[in-house]
Amino acid sequence: GSSAEPQVRLQFYRDPPSGSEQLDTVQNLCLARLRLLKAVEEVGQDMIKGSKEYMERLKMKLGKLDLGASLLTTSGVHVDGLRFREEIRRDVLSHFLLRLAMCRTEDQRRWFITQETDLFRLRFQLEQNADRSRSSRFSAVAAFLSANGIHFDSLSDAERSDLAPELLAATPGIGSDAELATVAFYRAHFTEALDLVRSRRVYLRDGFAYVPETGVVSMATTRFRAHLSHQLAVACRALPYLGEDARLVPLLGAIAKNLSGDEWTAKSGGPAGVVLSGQVDQLAKTSFPPCMQHLHSSLRRDHHLRHFGRLQYGLFLKGIGMPLEEALKFWRGAFAGKVDGDKFAKEYAYGIRYNYGKEGKRADFSPYSCVRIITTNQPGQGDSHGCPFRHCGADLLAQRLQAAGISQDQAQGILTRAKDSQYQLACRDYFRAVHKLSSDHEVSINHPNQYYEESRALLLGNGQQQQSARAPVRVTKVKAAPAATAAGSQAAESDWLDETIDQEMSQVDLSAYEA
Amino acid sequence: TMCAELLPEELATYYKRLYPTHLMVQWLSYRSPAYFANREFSMTLHDDIYLRFLSYNYESEFRGALLDRRPEKIDIGAVYSCRPRDRATVSGGAFQAKEKELVIDIDLTDYDGVRLCCSDARVCSKCWLFMRIAVQVLDRALRCDFGFRHLLWVYSGRRGIHCWICDRTARQLSANARTAVIEYLSLVRRPGDKQPQQGQQQPPKCHPSVAAAADAIRRQFDDLVRQQDLFGTEDRTRALLAQLPEDLRSVADTAVASWLADPTPIRP
Numbered sequence: 001g002s003s004a005e006p007q008v009r010l011q012f013y014r015d016p017p018s019g020s021e022q023l024d025t026v027q028n029l030c031l032a033r034l035r036l037l038k039a040v041e042e043v044g045q046d047m048i049k050g051s052k053e054y055m056e057r058l059k060m061k062l063g064k065l066d067l068g069a070s071l072l073t074t075s076g077v078h079v080d081g082l083r084f085r086e087e088i089r090r091d092v093l094s095h096f097l098l099r100l101a102m103c104r105t106e107d108q109r110r111w112f113i114t115q116e117t118d119l120f121r122l123r124f125q126l127e128q129n130a131d132r133s134r135s136s137r138f139s140a141v142a143a144f145l146s147a148n149g150i151h152f153d154s155l156s157d158a159e160r161s162d163l164a165p166e167l168l169a170a171t172p173g174i175g176s177d178a179e180l181a182t183v184a185f186y187r188a189h190f191t192e193a194l195d196l197v198r199s200r201r202v203y204l205r206d207g208f209a210y211v212p213e214t215g216v217v218s219m220a221t222t223r224f225r226a227h228l229s230h231q232l233a234v235a236c237r238a239l240p241y242l243g244e245d246a247r248l249v250p251l252l253g254a255i256a257k258n259l260s261g262d263e264w265t266a267k268s269g270g271p272a273g274v275v276l277s278g279q280v281d282q283l284a285k286t287s288f289p290p291c292m293q294h295l296h297s298s299l300r301r302d303h304h305l306r307h308f309g310r311l312q313y314g315l316f317l318k319g320i321g322m323p324l325e326e327a328l329k330f331w332r333g334a335f336a337g338k339v340d341g342d343k344f345a346k347e348y349a350y351g352i353r354y355n356y357g358k359e360g361k362r363a364d365f366s367p368y369s370c371v372r373i374i375t376t377n378q379p380g381q382g383d384s385h386g387c388p389f390r391h392c393g394a395d396l397l398a399q400r401l402q403a404a405g406i407s408q409d410q411a412q413g414i415l416t417r418a419k420d421s422q423y424q425l426a427c428r429d430y431f432r433a434v435h436k437l438s439s440d441h442e443v444s445i446n447h448p449n450q451y452y453e454e455s456r457a458l459l460l461g462n463g464q465q466q467q468s469a470r471a472p473v474r475v476t477k478v479k480a481a482p483a484a485t486a487a488g489s490q491a492a493e494s495d496w497l498d499e500t501i502d503q504e505m506s507q508v509d510l511s512a513y514e515a
Numbered sequence: 516t517m518c519a520e521l522l523p524e525e526l527a528t529y530y531k532r533l534y535p536t537h538l539m540v541q542w543l544s545y546r547s548p549a550y551f552a553n554r555e556f557s558m559t560l561h562d563d564i565y566l567r568f569l570s571y572n573y574e575s576e577f578r579g580a581l582l583d584r585r586p587e588k589i590d591i592g593a594v595y596s597c598r599p600r601d602r603a604t605v606s607g608g609a610f611q612a613k614e615k616e617l618v619i620d621i622d623l624t625d626y627d628g629v630r631l632c633c634s635d636a637r638v639c640s641k642c643w644l645f646m647r648i649a650v651q652v653l654d655r656a657l658r659c660d661f662g663f664r665h666l667l668w669v670y671s672g673r674r675g676i677h678c679w680i681c682d683r684t685a686r687q688l689s690a691n692a693r694t695a696v697i698e699y700l701s702l703v704r705r706p707g708d709k710q711p712q713q714g715q716q717q718p719p720k721c722h723p724s725v726a727a728a729a730d731a732i733r734r735q736f737d738d739l740v741r742q743q744d745l746f747g748t749e750d751r752t753r754a755l756l757a758q759l760p761e762d763l764r765s766v767a768d769t770a771v772a773s774w775l776a777d778p779t780p781i782r783p
Contacts, residue, residue, distance in 0.1 A: 166723045190661060191684075191692050198695040200722050207662025207684065226689065237608035346563050360567060381628060381703075393761070 007084060008140055009075045009091075010123055012148040012224065013231075017093045026097060027251055032067040033094035037115035039065060044118055048421060058122055067094065071123065074130040075140035101252040103235040107369065113232065117225045124217050141216070150223060152192075152216065155185040163203065163210065170203035171212050184213040192219050275322040277330035283320070287455035289448045290388045290400065290430060291373060292316050298384035303338035308377045309385040310348075312368055314355050319367035319449040324356045369447045370424050389414075389423040389430075406433045427451070435459075523561060526585035534581065540574040542667075542681075543591065548573070553613075555592030555599040560584055567592075568599040591616075594686075614686040617693055621649050622675040629755065631743050638674045641742045646676055648735050652728045653678060656700055660724050702728065749775055 021029075039061045047054040062068035070087040073079075079087070095116070102112035127140045145151070160167065164180055174180050193209040195218045196202040203210040211219060275283065284296040295313040299305050305313065310331075317327060331352060332344050339348070350359060357364045370387065379386040388397060394415060401411040410433045417426035427445045432438070435458055445451050530536075544551040556577075557567040566584075571577040593612035595602070602610040623646060627634050630642040650668060657663045657680060667679040688696070702725060721729075739745070746752045752774060756767040 169720055169726070170722050170724075172720065190695075191688070194692055194695040198698040200699050200724065203723060204660040204699070205662075206659070226691070350563070350565065359565075381625060 006076045006078065006138060006140065008143045008147060009071075009073060009088065010120075010127055010140065010144045011088075011091055011095070012144075012150075012227065013092065013095050014148060014227075016096050017089065021093065023251070026093075029067075029090060029094040030097050030101060030251070032065070033098050036062060036065055036068050036071070037098075037112070037119065039068070040115045040118050040122075041111075044115075045424065046422060049118065050121075055122065055125065059126075067091075071119070072126065074126050075143075076130050076134055076138070097252075099232060099235050100239070103232045103239065107366075107372075109229070109232045109236070113225060113228055116228060117221055120224045121217060121221045124220055128217065145220065150220065152186040152188055152211075152219060155187055155210070157181075159187075160185050166203045166205070167210055170201070170210070172201050173214065174212065186211045186213070186216065186219070188219060192222055194222050273321060275317070275320050275326065277322070277326045277333060280317070280322075280330060283452075286459060287452050289427060289445070289451035290404075291386065292448055292452075294388055294400075295384050299334050303335055306383055306385075308379070309383060310351065311355070312373060312377075312385040314352060315365055315367040316448050316452075318356060320452050324353065324358065327352055327356070367447070367449050370427070370445060373448070374423055387423050387427075389418040389426040390421075394419065401430070404430075404434055406430070431455070523585050526587070527582065530578075530581040530585060536578045536581065537574060540577060545681075545683075550594055552598050553594045553596070555595060557590045557592060558584055558586035559588035559590075560586055568602060570599040570601075572598070617680040617685045617688060617696065619653065619678040619680070619697075620671070620675060621646060621653075621678075622671075624674060628758065629743070629745070631745070631751070636674055644735065644739055644742060648732055648739070650676060650678075651731045653700065655727055655731060656724055659727070660699075661696065699724075746774060746778070 040058065043054060043058045043061055047057060059072060062072055067090060071091060073087075098112065102108045124141070127144070131139045131141055155163075160180070164177055167185065168174060168177065168180055174183060187208050187210055190197050190204055190207055190209045193202060193211050193215060196211060196215050197204060197209055202212075202215065280296065281300075284293055288296065292313060295305060295309050295316075298309065299313070314327065314331075317330070322330065328349060331348060332341065335344055335348065353359045355365055373385070374387045374390050377385065379391050388400065392400070397418060398411060398415060401414060406414070410429065414426045414429045414433070417423075417429060424445050428443055429439075431443060431445060431451060431454070432441055435455065437443075437458075443454055540551060543554055552570060552572045554570060555567070556569045556571070557565065558569060558580075559565050569580070571580060592599075593615035596609060596611050596613050597605055623630070623633075623638055623642060624635060626642065626645045630645060632641045633639050654666065654668070657666060657678070663680050663682045663685055665681040665685075667681060669677050669679065671677050744751075745755060752771055756771055759767050
């Protein structure tokens with residue numbers, strides 16, 4: 001149109017694109033966005049999210065990438081109509097295509113949601129900054145929110161002064177009553193401001209959060225994440241019906257595999273041979289990652305582990321090749337002295353069989369990845385699970401490093417990494433230190449079982465390199481598959497979670513697509 | 516010490532005469548029979564037989580099942596998109612958990628580090644004070660901060676308490692929202708926990724919720740200190756204060772030093 005107002009670039013991705021595209025355009029777009037999201041992930045690992053350095057680094061990295069530059073352009077910057085429409089289309093199309101590629105498994109969905117949400121947050125903040133420094137009264141943020149039906153209730157001056165003492169006490173970044181009067185506040189149901197509620201950075205009363213204007217980005221991001229999560233679940237359920245297009249499905253599968261090369265799965269590079277319960281003590285010393293070493297030594301010391309410790313460690317042991325019978329033997333032996341045979345059979349054996357898919361839903365649970373261990377199930381008093389680089393204090397960590405025979409210098413480096421929240425990099429440095437490798441030995445730690453396998457490969461003098469985590473994309477041919485039957489695909493997705501039901505709900509069996 | 520194994524006959528009597536079947540059904544229906552029918556129950560029977568995805572269409576069926584199976588343990592699961600017992604009749608994606616109460620579980624063994632009268636499964640009226648305080652703190656926060664109104668506080672039977680939050684909003688909370696609620700309510704920092712971002716505030720701020728919790732605790736803290744004799748010995752005093760985070764270390768050391776120099780009894 002001929003309106004003088006700039007067009008809004010920021011997307012909520014509510015409506016799927018239409019029209020048709022060449023297959024190789026589709027492929028290029030998908031890969032371009034995937035590269036973008038990987039860059040988002042990497043910067044997020046190296047820096048504190050939301051910090052100034054993080055934003056600068058992200059802008060720089062994304063700006064260099066195909067698709068990245070156009071996504072970072074804010075709404076006020078004028079480009080001609082044709083180019084504008086083209087850039088919007090690439091944004092929207094690549095997003096929706098990746099939704100299809102990344103909706104299959106829970107890990108992929110979680111990864112996709114995290115990176116897309118971080119990307120959205122960056123773009124929203126850039127738009128906010130641009131709005132502030134714009135001379136005209138146009139607000140891209142307001143236009144975006146209104147175009148997507150998102151409305152936040154603002155507080156009147158009277159309401160704000162009534163609540164002034166509480167708002168002041170609860171809201172970080174505001175130092176005085178005078179300052180408070182200059183800040184706009186919004187009142188939203190607490191479910192709209194989860195990130196702020198979670199970290200107790202807003203005043204909560206009667207189920208409503210009182211959010212300062214700096215919190216609008218958090219609320220918008222919360223909605224974005226919730227919406228995307230829901231849409232991915234919908235996409236996942238719709239996947240079987242895509243079977244008709246025999247070109248699209250393998251492409252999407254290959255794209256997902258490109259990413260999941262970083263993920264450890266039981267099928268790829270599984271250990272040779274079976275691990276017996278009697279071998280664990282020795283293996284723990286030489287090849288277990290520190291998280292599992294700690295669980296193992298706590299188990300030996302206390303003859304017990306609490307629920308999440310048993311879960312994290314038990315699944316890990318399954319992943320290294322311990323079969324069910326050995327696992328039962330191992331745990332029974334480990335608990336001996338504290339728990340007698342009957343009590344063990346009654347209270348613990350079921351859980352172990354459950355993890356091996358022999359009870360209940362009979363799903364095959366995967367051992368937890370590093371990201372999962374770091375971000376979920378925070379350990380409390382008396383727990384031994386979690387990631388030591390994240391969950392241990394610096395003193396205790398230093399002690400453990402020393403006990404592992406790591407030199408002062410190397411330990412210092414590891415501790416710094418941990419302090420800077422670079423937990424997986426700390427673990428990588430730990431791996432290098434205990435295996436006496438040089439600091440440029442290529443390895444990246446994403447999964448405890450991967451740590452174990454890399455360690456075994458090294459110690460067994462396995463000449464050939466472990467298959468690189470970044471294997472080239474292989475496009476596999478898939479025969480047109482029938483729609484999954486009720487027996488094949490179980491309960492898939494729901495935003496909703498009960499810790500005991502989570503694992504049930506997270507498995508989507510689409511083995512028809514495993515080539 | 517522990518109660519003996521319950522005989523099936525005793526359980527039969529219990530379910531026949533004592534178990535409040537009608538109230539349970541009335542509660543879990545939330546005025547909708549269809550809602551009750553879609554609720555999952557699981558039961559642990561004698562000999563550790565564990566049955567999941569049980570569901571009942573009417574109170575009479577539920578009561579019949581209790582009398583028939585005489586479970587030693589009953590777990591209340593989620594409300595699903597269809598009757599759990601009919602789950603095989605719907606296609607894969609159609610059977611999913613839809614709603615569930617938010618349940619908070621307080622276990623006295625979490626206080627084993629600070630309660631000196633008992634440990635593990637033992638509970639007495641002295642350490643129950645910890646529980647009383649915890650319930651007061653949580654009840655206020657859940658009602659005043661989150662606006663929840665339908666809270667069911669129950670004794671878990673051994674050494675803990677469960678709070679069932681039954682408001683419709685609570686039942687419909689997403690996974691993310693549930694963890695957010697719990698994290699909002701989490702306060703204890705252990706040595707090694709990072710300091711929460713305070714920014715460059717002077718003086719440092721105390722969130723109203725935290726201040727309210729501190730008030731509730733302060734009202735009973737004298738009793739607690741006395742009953743548990745928390746600071747009665749040097750070792751105990753040091754061990755307790757060692758649980759404070761790094762940034763309070765010097766404050767703690769000064770406090771211990773002056774306390775040990777002159778341990779005055781608390782004025783009544």
